[in-house]
Amino acid sequence: MTDRSFLFVLGSSRSGGNTEILARQAAEQLPAGTRQHWVDLAASDLPDFQDGRHEAEGWTPGESEAMLRRATLEATDIVIASPLYWYALSAHTKRYLDYWSGWLTSPGSDFEQRMAGRTLWGVTAMADHDEARAEGLVTSLHHTAAYMRMHFGGVLLGNGSRPGQVRDDERATIRAKAFFAQDAPLARFP
Ligand SMILES: Cc1cc2nc3c(=O)[nH]c(=O)nc-3n(C[C@H](O)[C@H](O)[C@H](O)COP(=O)(O)O)c2cc1C
Numbered sequence: 001m002t003d004r005s006f007l008f009v010l011g012s013s014r015s016g017g018n019t020e021i022l023a024r025q026a027a028e029q030l031p032a033g034t035r036q037h038w039v040d041l042a043a044s045d046l047p048d049f050q051d052g053r054h055e056a057e058g059w060t061p062g063e064s065e066a067m068l069r070r071a072t073l074e075a076t077d078i079v080i081a082s083p084l085y086w087y088a089l090s091a092h093t094k095r096y097l098d099y100w101s102g103w104l105t106s107p108g109s110d111f112e113q114r115m116a117g118r119t120l121w122g123v124t125a126m127a128d129h130d131e132a133r134a135e136g137l138v139t140s141l142h143h144t145a146a147y148m149r150m151h152f153g154g155v156l157l158g159n160g161s162r163p164g165q166v167r168d169d170e171r172a173t174i175r176a177k178a179f180f181a182q183d184a185p186l187a188r189f190p
Helices: 018-027 063-074 091-105 111-115 131-147 170-181
Strands: 005-010 035-040 077-081 119-126 151-159
Touching: 005 018, 005 063, 018 077, 018 119, 018 151, 018 170, 035 063, 063 091, 063 111, 091 111, 119 131, 119 170, 131 151, 151 170
Parallel strands: 005 035, 005 077, 077 119, 119 151
Antiparallel strands: none
16 A cells, blocks of 8 residues: 555546546556545536635535545545646536635635645546647646645646547557656746
8 A cells, every 4th residue: 555645536528538548547557555536527516616715704515515625635646637628627627626716715724735745637638639739728737736836747648539539549548657657846837
């Protein structure tokens, strides 16, 4: 058993898609005993984030929000597995990350201190063959890690449109094998 614990946050709006396939290819290479927790945002009933940060009475988290917050805090490594949607993160993924802003500022929260030093990773499938077009998503995750004083392991990219097509992307399959073994430096704003 290692002391690492990976939370895979699936952000596609379909199940069993390319992003999940690629994330599972990478996860297969994790050392034996590494804990893995997989959460499919599309299967959760997390409502849209309501910005109550500056309201005196705060808010009471629903069941899905509480589960996600707990799962996030339990992980040493958070893997955002989002397809590329309009050159950015999917809406499901973005909504989950929006909740981080709430968790950062809820009364008595230690979310910021506890997340600092942990590692953020990304896994993304995209239909386009030009990976430079995923730059917006990569920057968004990198800057999120920098803001949170987290390490950033980068984004594993794979090509595919129909579900399963990413398996034909040999370069992605090779990269998946080494992805979680690579260095994840502390993220810093440029
Ligand atoms: C709403 C939507 C927006 C998309 N936008 C892009 C895009 O900007 N660039 C791209 O290369 N592919 C885009 N795609 C294609 C998906 O990234 C591609 O089908 C990917 O394999 C989906 O991943 P999934 O199978 O994990 O859902 C888009 C697909 C959808 C449904």
